[in-house]
Amino acid sequence: DGNTVEVAGKVRAAMDEMSSTLPQGSKVEYVYDASNSINESISGMVREGILGAIFAVVIILLFLRNGRATLIATVSIPLSMLVALAALKLSGVTLNVMTLGGLTVAIGRVVDDAIVVIENIFRHIQEGEPRTAETVRKAAAEVSSAITSSTLTTVAVFVPLGLVSGIIGKIFQPFALTVGIAMLASLLVAVTVVPLLASWMLLSGKLPKHKDASESASARFYRRLLGWSLDHRFAVVALSVVLLASSVALLPLIGTGFVPETAEKYLTVAVEYPEGTKASVVDGTVKGVEKILASSDDVDFYQVTVGASSGSLSMNGDLGGTNKASMFVRLST
Numbered sequence: 001d002g003n004t005v006e007v008a009g010k011v012r013a014a015m016d017e018m019s020s021t022l023p024q025g026s027k028v029e030y031v032y033d034a035s036n037s038i039n040e041s042i043s044g045m046v047r048e049g050i051l052g053a054i055f056a057v058v059i060i061l062l063f064l065r066n067g068r069a070t071l072i073a074t075v076s077i078p079l080s081m082l083v084a085l086a087a088l089k090l091s092g093v094t095l096n097v098m099t100l101g102g103l104t105v106a107i108g109r110v111v112d113d114a115i116v117v118i119e120n121i122f123r124h125i126q127e128g129e130p131r132t133a134e135t136v137r138k139a140a141a142e143v144s145s146a147i148t149s150s151t152l153t154t155v156a157v158f159v160p161l162g163l164v165s166g167i168i169g170k171i172f173q174p175f176a177l178t179v180g181i182a183m184l185a186s187l188l189v190a191v192t193v194v195p196l197l198a199s200w201m202l203l204s205g206k207l208p209k210h211k212d213a214s215e216s217a218s219a220r221f222y223r224r225l226l227g228w229s230l231d232h233r234f235a236v237v238a239l240s241v242v243l244l245a246s247s248v249a250l251l252p253l254i255g256t257g258f259v260p261e262t263a264e265k266y267l268t269v270a271v272e273y274p275e276g277t278k279a280s281v282v283d284g285t286v287k288g289v290e291k292i293l294a295s296s297d298d299v300d301f302y303q304v305t306v307g308a309s310s311g312s313l314s315m316n317g318d319l320g321g322t323n324k325a326s327m328f329v330r331l332s333t
Contacts, residue, residue: 003094008035031303031328032266038096045100052107053077060115069118072197076114076189077107083185084178093174102178109154110182113147113190121198131203140195151187155180269327277323279307286325293329300332 015028022028056077061070081103093099121139129135162169162176229236269289273282283306293299307322 005035005038008033029301031301031330037265041097042095042100045097045104049100049104049107052104056108056111060111064115064119064122066122068201069122072194072201073111073114073118075197076111076186076194079189079193080106080110080182080185083188084182087181087185088174088178091177093177096174098171098175099178102175103182106179106182106186110186110189113151113186114194116143116147117190117194118198121195121202125202133199133203136195136199136203140191140198144191147190148187151183155183158183265331265333267329267331269329271325271327273323275323279322282306282323282325286327289327293327298331298333299329301330303328 012030019026019028053074057070057074060073061067064070064073084103084106088095088099117140120143121136124135124139125131158176158179160176162173162180164172271282271286271289273285286304286306290302290304293302304325304327306325
């Protein structure tokens with residue numbers, strides 16, 4: 001149950017110390033290091049998460065069109081992430097691909113509650129209500145039940161993923177836990193911290209005058225679409241049922257699998273002769289394979305083991321013998 005990255009780091013540190021004792025001209029080559037792919041995955045997830053947060057801030061600014069309101073809304077992102085990370089630490093869950101994936105998914109959702117609260121507060125102030133803490137409290141209370149039900153609905157969707165049995169449950173449990181905690185943290189921030197910051201930053205300063213949303217082209221289009229939908233309720237329900245049935249009908253065509261297919265950077269080659277074959281015969285065959293591997297530009301490194309004492313285990317878990325050989329190949333791409 002050790003941490004792969006920590007163990008690999010300690011092994012490398014130990015090998016660095018031992019390298020000074022090796023004969024001159026010797027070189028240490030790491031055949032396989034699982035921590036490399038883990039670190040690359042984590043770095044990629046962190047990078048994409050930061051980009052997602054930046055894009056979320058830009059979108060919020062485009063719609064709210066107010067720097068102070070945008071700043072207040074975006075505060076929910078780091079606060080919610082901080083609460084989620086603290087909860088993960090207490091629960092013993094480490095930062096891995098699944099937890100970072102959960103945080104990345106949550107980034108776009110944790111800000112929703114804050115946007116609803118700050119937009120309602122912003123609207124009340126724009127409409128000329130007194131700039132007091134009571135106005136902020138009233139505006140936040142108006143939408144508190146709506147954002148609570150919305151957040152709990154999202155949590156109710158993700159949390160059951162952690163209840164799946166077997167290895168799939170082990171994989172998705174950290175993901176579900178991360179998303180659920182981040183969602184609940186965003187709700188807490190939206191009903192406490194956001195109104196507090198609004199009372200500090202929005203009650204003073206100049207705000208743009210309120211404009212009737214019905215004047216915009218998008219509002220007029222939506223009003224016509226909504227009116228048509230209410231006048232043709234049967235058609236709307238029928239279309240919804242058809243779309244749902246069509247979606248379910250696509251399931252057999254999509255196919256199923258344990259994990260998505262990926263391009264592997266490593267491969268193994270097994271050579272086996274009849275029992276009793278001498279190791280020299282197997283070695284002759286393997287040398288021919290080695291020539292092919294050495295001439296390929298796609299091969300970065302390969303390791304060959306010919307023969308083994310009876311009772312020993314090879315890399316793939318099989319009992320070794322003089323009639324067997326195993327090759328571990330690392331591809332360059």
